[in-house]
Amino acid sequence: MYDELTKSYQAQSDSLLGIVPGTDGIRTQALADFLSKGFPTKKTEDWRYSDLKALTASAFEMAGSDADPEVPAALSETAARFVFVNGRYRESLSDMGELWQAASVRPLVNHFTASEDRAGELVRGQDAIGLLNTALLRDGMVISVPTGVEIDDPVEIIHIMTGADAQAAHTRHLIELGEAAKLHIVERFIGDGSSYWTNSVLQARITEGGKLAHTRLQEEGANAVHTAKAHITVGAEGSYQACNLSLGGKIARFEAHVRLLSEECVAYVDGVALASTGQSHDTLTHVSHTQPHTNSDQIFRTVADARGKTSFQGKVTVDKDAQKVEADQSFKALVMDRTAEANAKPELEIFADDVKCSHGATVGELDAKAIFYLTSRGIDPVTARQMLVSAFTAEALERVENDSVRAEMTERVDAWMAKRADV
Amino acid sequence: MLKINNLHVEVAGKEIIKGLSLEIKAGETHAIMGLNGAGKSTLANTIAGRDDYEVTAGSIEFEGKYLMELEPHERVAAGLFLGFQYPVEIPGVSNLNFMRTALNSVRKQHGEEDMSAAEFMKLIREKAKMLGMDPDMLKRFVNVGFSGGEKKRNEMVQMAVLNPKLAVLDETDSGLDIDALKTVADGINVQRRDDTAVLLITHYQRLLSYVQPDFVHVMIDGKIVKSGGKELALELEEKGYADVA
């Protein structure tokens, strides 16, 4: 069906054989799976709201570049900053900080050299997007925080795409937290106006008592396709706290797959998506409770402008023996215009009987009464709307612990509203 | 200060204000009384600029400006304040942030600098104290979880902070116990000066014994049917609207 396209991906994958030692086996398997499955369609339940035309029309070549783009200022004090340009780690632009003293840090290329077995830790992927990431993975960061070590300042991983028309970057980051270790990863995605594809996967293993915060700031260029997946496992008393702010790209999708594997562990998966005219922002979460006394809470707030679209699919599964589970999910969308679209599909699969699960999904417009109340106190209508949107989204950003990161995110929400008023 | 001339207002295609005229001069306090549904709140909201209330005829002049040409926030900068009958709850926006943004928006429209955070805190604490509002309520979200009385007090704090030329107070007395009523009345009386005016909207005489109006108007079915001095309020209380009108 996509002859040219599959040939291209086959050739790209082949060209990578031997490049990342240890990964040839899984790479080949992933490619074979991709070739037999093909891309999801609108009939694929998990992809019902996504338009994949941009990915299925023709193949994206492997990006790579010698360009020296400007690296944006850090959002906060950082423990380290790792910069990827067009999918490739760029040491000269990165800042190791003092992280290397406390944790093991290395680029993916060298990770599997010691033992091929470690490649077995790689999540192979289920759908074409994930499988292609595995078949074409080339670079990424591997960060392993030893038992008891707490890294307080965030570690920024910055993905920059430049001059990458019809090119793709398939990055793969691996995070491992030892017992009671603590880490805050801030992933940032920026790019120019070229029509590139960012396809990024971050996988993390949080062992007993580990705490991983995962903040994402997606500010891709206007013509970009952004697909990203987080694959997380959480051990006893561990926690995963994610917050995704989706602003950029033409088509953007973030998936969080979180498995709560032991008692007393918890997942907070939150996000804000702001869809300007013509943008589509999708979120898919799957939180799986496999053990008793595991909790999860998800708060998503989205705003869609004229002909903008946001979608949320939130799946929670509770296994048969996973009693005393509490799982909550709240999705609220604002549509700023009649041509804006918001979709929500909460999905609960519960096989245990003693669980507390709640989910709510609402779609609405800004409250005209509230706007009048604010303006009747002298506040101009643009600021009034900005205040209401800021208040609406705040709840979903609240769990970002680092004050300065959270403030930067809030500022971007306000800036989005201010820019919107200018047009 | 305020001159309403033969005002007609439609709400959802239905005429609610049916040719109402009223003039208020600086230094005066007026009261409009009328039964539920007479159109009092419609009048108040029209003065403040609610955009789904359509003025089909007549005019409202305020300090020489035609109000219909100004947006709601511009009317506030011109010196107008509406105390809402039903103050709106705004989750996620703190009372402090709300009032500070409001005050600075008005200052900006006057070409003035923002008030410093310290100066603002001093001002707001002073006004909250004067109106008997618990300072903790300033940190809470605007009107969220406030009792009816607390909402009305909050309106009065906002009025005190903005210090308007004309305050239109829509049923500010309803939902208040007698102590709260006295505090709120004191707050209104502070606002009565030679260069300001107050328009009280109420359907009880109660508030008027604490804030004595210079003029009382009776409103029935979208029109003022009778005007008089403060004794008219007592007469209404005794005889009822039907007999007086």
Ligand SMILES: Nc1ncnc2c1ncn2[C@@H]1O[C@H](COP(=O)(O)OP(=O)(O)O)[C@@H](O)[C@H]1O
């Ligand atoms: N938003 C609205 N939509 C439709 N009808 C309204 C609206 N607001 C007020 N009305 C109607 O206008 C009339 C006057 O209401 P209102 O001004 O609230 O009276 P009052 O304040 O004197 O009790 C009532 O019949 C009411 O039902």
Ligand SMILES: [Mg+2]
């Ligand atoms: Mg009323």
